[in-house]
Amino acid sequence: MAKIQDLFSSSQGKRKVQSQAIADSLSTSKQASRSLRHLAIIMDGNGRWATKRHLPRLAGHKAGVNALRRVVECATDENIEMLSVYAFSTENWGRPRAEVDGLMRLFWETIRSDLEKLHRDGVRLRHLGRLQDLSPDIQKAVRDSVELTRDNTRIGLNVCFNYGGRAELVDAIRHIIADGRNPDAITEELISSYLYTRDLPDPDMVIRTAGEMRVSNFLLWQSAYSEYYATPTLWPDFGREDLRQALDSYHRRQRRFGRIAVPPTTVAQGE
Ligand code: FPP
Numbered sequence: 372m373a374k375i376q377d378l379f380s381s382s383q384g385k386r387k388v389q390s391q392a393i394a395d396s397l398s399t400s401k402q403a404s405r406s407l408r409h410l411a412i413i414m415d416g417n418g419r420w421a422t423k424r425h426l427p428r429l430a431g432h433k434a435g436v437n438a439l440r441r442v443v444e445c446a447t448d449e450n451i452e453m454l455s456v457y458a459f460s461t462e463n464w465g466r467p468r469a470e471v472d473g474l475m476r477l478f479w480e481t482i483r484s485d486l487e488k489l490h491r492d493g494v495r496l497r498h499l500g501r502l503q504d505l506s507p508d509i510q511k512a513v514r515d516s517v518e519l520t521r522d523n524t525r526i527g528l529n530v531c532f533n534y535g536g537r538a539e540l541v542d543a544i545r546h547i548i549a550d551g552r553n554p555d556a557i558t559e560e561l562i563s564s565y566l567y568t569r570d571l572p573d574p575d576m577v578i579r580t581a582g583e584m585r586v587s588n589f590l591l592w593q594s595a596y597s598e599y600y601a602t603p604t605l606w607p608d609f610g611r612e613d614l615r616q617a618l619d620s621y622h623r624r625q626r627r628f629g630r631i632a633v634p635p636t637t638v639a640q641g642e
Pocket of ligand 1: 381414415416417418419432433435436439457459460463477479480499514581584606
C-alpha cells in the first residue's frame with residue numbers, strides 16, 4: 372500500500388494518493404467479495420451415484436433430496452442468504468418416461484414431507500421455472516408452499532424445477548412485447564425485471580457437482596459474473612465439508628466484474 376502511494380505522489384507531482392482512501396477502497400472490495408448472498412447449485416451426479424451402487428437412477432435422486440436437505444441446513448449455518456438449486460431442467464423432459472415421472476413424484480412428495488420443517492426453520496421457498504407445464508397437483512403444492520413461507524427470513528430456497536435459462540429469456544421477451552415496451556426502453560435492468568428472478572440478487576457463485584464443466588442452461592443471464600466452482604463429488608455425497616471448500620475457494624477470489632482490482636483514488640493536494 373505504501374509503495375502505491377509513493378509511486379503516485381512522486382510521478383504526479385502535487386497529486387497524491389490518499390492511503391486511507393485506498394485502504395477503504397480495498398476493504399470495500401474485500402468486503403464485497405466476502406459476502407456471499409446467493410449460492411446456486413447444479414446438483415449433478417445422482418444417476419452415477421446410483422449406478423455405482425447397482426441401484427435404479429431414482430434411488431440416486433432420492434439420495435439427492437437428502438443431500439439437498441443437508442445443504443440447506445449447512446447454508447443456513449453459513450449465513451448464506453439464498454440458495455437456488457437446479458432440480459429439473461426444461462431439457463430433462465427428454466429423459467425416459469419412468470425417470471421423469473419419478474422426479475415429478477419425488478418433487479411433490481418432498482414438498483409434502485418437508486414443508487412443515489422448512490417453514491419451522493425459517494426457509495422462504497420460491498419456484499423458478501415454468502410452473503404452468505407441471506401437473507395441477509404440483510402447481511398447487513408449489514403455490515401453497517410459496518404462500519406459506521413467504522414471510523420467512525432465515526434463508527431463501529429457490530427451487531428451479533422445469534427451469535431453463537433460454538426458456539426464461541423467451542418468457543421475458545414475450546412479456547416485454549405483450550406490455551408494449553418501446554425498444555428504447557429496453558435496458559439490462561428492464562430485462563432483469565422480467566425474469567423469474569426479478570427481485571433476487573444475481574448468484575455470487577455457481578457450484579456444479581460430479582465433475583462436469585458445463586453451464587447446462589442454468590441462470591444464463593443472472594450468472595454473467597458469478598464465480599464458478601466445479602467439484603468431482605457426486606451430488607448425493609455433497610456435504611458440509613464440500614460446501615466449506617467451495618466457500619473457501621470463493622473467499623480466496625477477487626471479483627472484479629470486468630473492472631480492475633482497486634480503482635486508484637486520487638485527490639489533488641490543497642484542493
Ligand atoms: C442431475 O443428475 C440431477 C437431476 C436431473 C435431478 C436433480 C434432482 C434432485 C437432486 C432431487 C430432486 C429435487 C427435489 C427438489 C425434489 P443426473 O441424473 O443427470 O446424474 P448423472 O449425470 O450422474 O446421470
